[in-house]
Amino acid sequence: MVPLTRRQLLQQTAAGGGVLSLAGCTAPNLPGRSGGESVPKPFTNDAYTASYSTAGRWLQDGHDGGRTGNATSTVPHGDVDVAWLRRPGTDPHSATAPIAGPNRVYIAYVESPDDAEHSEAYLAGFGAESGEQQLDVELGTGRVAGLALVNETLLVVTRGPDYEQAVLTALARIDGSTHWTETIPDVTGSPAVVDGTCYLATRDEDNAVYAYTLDGTQQWRTAIEGECYTAPCADSEGVYVGLTDGRIAALDATTGDRRWSNQIATPDECCPDIQGTPTVADGRLYVPGIAEELVAADTADGTVLWRTTVVDDDYGNAIPSPAVTGETAYVTTHHGGLVAIDIADGSIRWQSDETGDDQPPAAGDGGVVVPRSDSVVAYETSDSRAWTIEITVPDIGMAGYVMDTEVALAHGMCYVGVADGRIYAIGSRE
DSSP: OOOOOOOHHHHHOOOOEEEETTTTTTEEEOOOOBBBBOSSEEEEEEGGGGGOSSSSOOOOOTTTTTTEEEEEEEOHHHHHHHEEOOOSSSSEESOOOEESSSSSEEEEEEOOOOGGGGEEEEEEETTTTTOOOEEEEEEESSSEEEEEEEEEEEEEEOOTTTSSSSEEEEEEEETTEEEEEEEEOSSSSEEEEEEEEEEEOOOOTTTEEEEEETSSEEEEEEEOSOBBBBOOEEEEEEEEETTTEEEEEETTTTOOOEEEEESSSSTTTOOOSOSSOEEEEETTEEEETTTTTEEEEEETTEEEEEEEOOOSSOOOOOOOOOOOOOOOEEEETTTTEEEEEEEEEEEEEHHHHHHHHSSOOOEEEEEEEEEESSSSEEEOOOSSSSEEEEOOOOOOTTTTTOOOOEEETTEEEEEEEETOEEEEEEEOOO
């Protein structure tokens, strides 16, 4: 086991197990921030690690380079509850979505001193079954944009305090030692990794896509004619980036040559037309548009195959990345709930009653998990709700405060990352 740092040893001395009963499930009692100490106190509920398996991975934001949000891991079912809960550091926030490797779960987060321009970024790793913190690596000054795991290498992207540049850092998975770093212009989001190549999109005046091999060699850089807005998604053939005017820019994955650039999302004068990262799977691109729509296009030439309006009224709310399985695309909408769309023709199969969801869903074996600002909800592969785990929002004196949550499905567990640095592991007794 990797030795704990001084900070980790201090964290591990705080052990507790208080829980609060909530609607048939139990969830940790989470007080607000107090005295700069990490909250909540670590605990483990061993009864709910019974579903843990060494199988299953969630190696990057959106599960894979295509951002499909679809894993083979089983969604916890039956008697479901929180197995463990951790929050690293002393005042973490702006945490990335969690990723899950062979035996660890990772997040990157920021420690915020009084001077936000000097915030320090960290990478934390937790034992996937027990939640024991095993890794804590300082990444330098800045904010975190995302991370990915490829074999024995962790790739972490941090953004500078002035948002004018970013740093791609490669670290050893086991001990967090740095292999190499590369400085590039400011990025749009997390990396997409396919076939050993890491793709990043940059923004503002640069507006380009970069490709790096795992030894830090830049393979190519291609400028985009338009403003990059979303993180890239990729498959073995191409790299795809959503632009503010509703176009998708498609590049050759090997050479970076431009393949096509087509209008996919319906234009809307109010806002950037594509705000959620597109998803690519099996030769199709799925693009969430600002006009309350999901659009499917052929990756070969950008031909639109179908366009489905998922909310009857145009509220102007951005739709996040969908989760795409072999038959269904799942989209969360703020006003229309979870929408299940037949990928063959774009017809809506079913729609949930609950609304207020605006984070990407995750699909797994036997269900779909939807993160919300105050809970995580699992559905069967129908509109039947399987379970709900409540996520307490810290009392920080902000009315209507929204806490972003994102999920990863791996090891038969559901790992939930919260923007304030909390990470939950949800499992079952079965």
